[in-house]
Amino acid sequence: MSETSPQLIDGSQLIFYLQRINRLAQKLSGCFDPEAIANCITNGLIENFDCVFARIWLVEADAKSLRLVASSGLSTRTNGEFARVAMGSYKVGKIAQNRVSFLSNNLVEEPWVKDRDWAIANKIQGFAGYPLTVGDRVVGVLAAFSQRAMAAEFLEVLQSLCTTIAVALEMAFKYQQAQQNWQSSAITQVFHQLSLSDQLACLLNSVRITLVGTEQVLPLSVSNIVLQVADVLKPMDCISCKLIYREDTVDLEALISAPGSSQVKLQDTLSTQFKQLKPTFACLGGTLQSQTDSHQKVIQIRLTIPYQASSSPQTSLLSEREQEILTLLAQGLRDRDIAVHLIISESTVKFHINNAVKKLKAQTRFQALYKVMVNGWIE
Secondary structure, X not given: OOOOOXXXXXXXXXXXXXXXXXXXXXXXXXXXXXXXXXXXXXXXXXHHOOEEEEEEEEEOOOOOEEEEEEEEEOOOOOOOOOOXXXXXXXXXXXXXXXXXXXXXXXXXXXXXXXXXXXXHHOOOOEEEEEEEEEOOEEEEEEEEEEOOOOOHHHHHHHHHHHHHHHHHHHHHHHHHHHHHHHHXXXXXXXXXXXXHHHHHHHHOOOXXXXXXXXXXXXXXXXXXXXXXXXXXHOOOOEEEEEEEEOOOEEEEEEEEEOOHHHHHHHHHHHHHHHHHHHHHHHHHOOEEEEEEOOOOOEEEEEEEEEOOOOOOOHHHHOOHHHHHHHHHHHOOOOHHHHHHHXXXXXXXHHHHHHHHHHHOOOOOHHHHHHHHHHOOOOO
């Protein structure tokens, strides 16, 4: 670390610098834009002090590099050679990595200076580089240059200003994250309030959606699998999509443009994507098919999922005993254990389970159990 030569602090000069620093810090009040905060500081250092050049870098989200966001004075460019600095590289990267301030009043003689000719041409003498830290974490780096030796009083108050800057930046980061979380939550909430056909229209916004039949309120598990299939179709050249409500099934039919040259690749992609969804299809008793038309130009997709067209909760279809047995089954009990627990015969347990499977239009007891569990119909 390079140090300035020892100087005695002038009390009146220190007060002068403190007043100016306080006025600059007050401008940050209510600002929640990190780049605006950085620009306010670098501009203030040029306008109110002897600095001829000031810059601020912010640490990137991956904490592996810094991004130049504010530059005032000799250059206002933020897209030049030092626009991105790797952590630990150059003096800026080392200040961030080691959290050590660096001060010099003889910059041109420093061995680490990359462009000595620039420093000489601009008569740069003083340099101050400070890490902007919150606790033990660095959020950025401030660098200031002057054509005269930097006064001890100025360096004293500049260090205090860096603390204020770091806190203001941290608050701005948290505010922006909260805004993003709120917007994401609000968008998600609005999306889930839409009907399934409107949700499909949002996901496949460039595809013509056709609704056939009267739209029903579907179990969440059924809606989710339809939307998952639509999500697979989203990046593809989907020509059209139909959502069809039948008496006891909901179908999703889609056509994907697939010229001969891309036919095999698209089929492989669909096969890979849909393979991950097959366990869910099986649990819900649904089917998913894809086939190529006779002209080898279009791939046809058809998803069929059974559902109960009822406005009342589906648990009303089950008797109290059936719900009781399914609850115990969900807890991992075997048929004979359930029989002992309820003081009934094992054959009676099997009878009630089979009856529940039929009522729920499931193919196996595990499909029935899955349906009631994902929809919260049993505890």
